[in-house]
Amino acid sequence: MTEPLLQARGLVHRYRGTTALDGVSLQLRAGERLAVVGGSGSGKSTLARLLLALDTPDAGTVALDGRPVRPGSPRSLRWFRRRVQTVPQDPGRSFNPRMRVGQAVAEPLACLRVPGDHGARVAELLVAVGLEPDAARRWPHEFSGGQRQRLAIARALAPRPDVLVADEPVSALDGVVRLQVVDLLAQLSAAAGLALVVVSHDLGVVQRLCERVLVLDAGRVVEQGPVAQVFTAPASGVTAGLLDAVPALAPAPA
Numbered sequence: 001m002t003e004p005l006l007q008a009r010g011l012v013h014r015y016r017g018t019t020a021l022d023g024v025s026l027q028l029r030a031g032e033r034l035a036v037v038g039g040s041g042s043g044k045s046t047l048a049r050l051l052l053a054l055d056t057p058d059a060g061t062v063a064l065d066g067r068p069v070r071p072g073s074p075r076s077l078r079w080f081r082r083r084v085q086t087v088p089q090d091p092g093r094s095f096n097p098r099m100r101v102g103q104a105v106a107e108p109l110a111c112l113r114v115p116g117d118h119g120a121r122v123a124e125l126l127v128a129v130g131l132e133p134d135a136a137r138r139w140p141h142e143f144s145g146g147q148r149q150r151l152a153i154a155r156a157l158a159p160r161p162d163v164l165v166a167d168e169p170v171s172a173l174d175g176v177v178r179l180q181v182v183d184l185l186a187q188l189s190a191a192a193g194l195a196l197v198v199v200s201h202d203l204g205v206v207q208r209l210c211e212r213v214l215v216l217d218a219g220r221v222v223e224q225g226p227v228a229q230v231f232t233a234p235a236s237g238v239t240a241g242l243l244d245a246v247p248a249l250a251p252a253p254a
């Protein structure tokens with residue numbers, strides 16, 4: 001077995017009176033695609049924020065390649081941000097309207113002081129996400145929601161991360177565009193050996209994109225395993241309830 005790339009151990013997180021996470025552990029291997037599902041308020045977003053080192057747990061640790069992530073200045077987290085990136089939920093709000101697309105996509109390269117030709121890297125990224133290289137000269141408002149999410153993915157990939165953690169990355173997109181962006185994430189992950197942690201309430205997205213799923217309920221992991229297995233024979237009533245809400249995915253009655 002290879003060592004886990006990203007590992008969480010015993011994560012606890014409280015917001016004043018509420019315990020949002022209550023001892024969550026997970027392991028992610030290089031190139032693996034893990035979904036996090038659960039009902040509203042089960043702790044999915046809190047877990048994503050801790051995995052991204054955007055919040056500090058009250059107990060437990062997050063480690064990348066065995067190195068613990070400690071809260072600290074942006075500078076002290078630079079090593080982590082280069083390797084663990086995120087894609088926002090709402091592509092409409094994630095770009096500065098006064099910044100040209102090329103500069104926006106290159107932003108992490110500048111912030112994280114990644115050496116090299118940033119212009120060339122941006123052109124390469126734009127092509128990789130299915131846009132024209134000359135998109136770099138345009139403004140965010142000139143793009144559709146789906147195209148803006150492609151731009152957000154390009155920006156996240158700029159520093160060549162090993163992991164993307166995305167909280168509902170396609171929930172703001174509709175129908176065909178949603179599936180196109182899901183397929184783009186799957187293709188980029190396979191091509192670059194990029195690991196994904198995807199929070200999604202859409203079990204169709206989970207089924208299409210991820211190989212393993214972790215189910216949260218009231219801040220605890222109630223089940224985890226291969227998507228095909230968990231979705232056809234859920235071990236937890238919580239998972240069965242989530243599946244029942246999506247008739248097309250529900251396991252056949254015995």
Ligand SMILES: Nc1ncnc2c1ncn2[C@@H]1O[C@H](COP(=O)(O)OP(=O)(O)OP(=O)(O)O)[C@@H](O)[C@H]1O
Pocket residue numbers: 015016018019020038039040041042043044045046047201
């Ligand atoms: N900033 C906050 N202040 C206080 N309580 C919070 C805060 N953020 C989340 N919580 C609470 O923590 C718990 C977990 O919230 P979280 O957003 O992680 O769940 P979630 O599974 O992502 O929910 P949803 O699917 O509705 O987005 C909930 O009870 C929520 O009300």
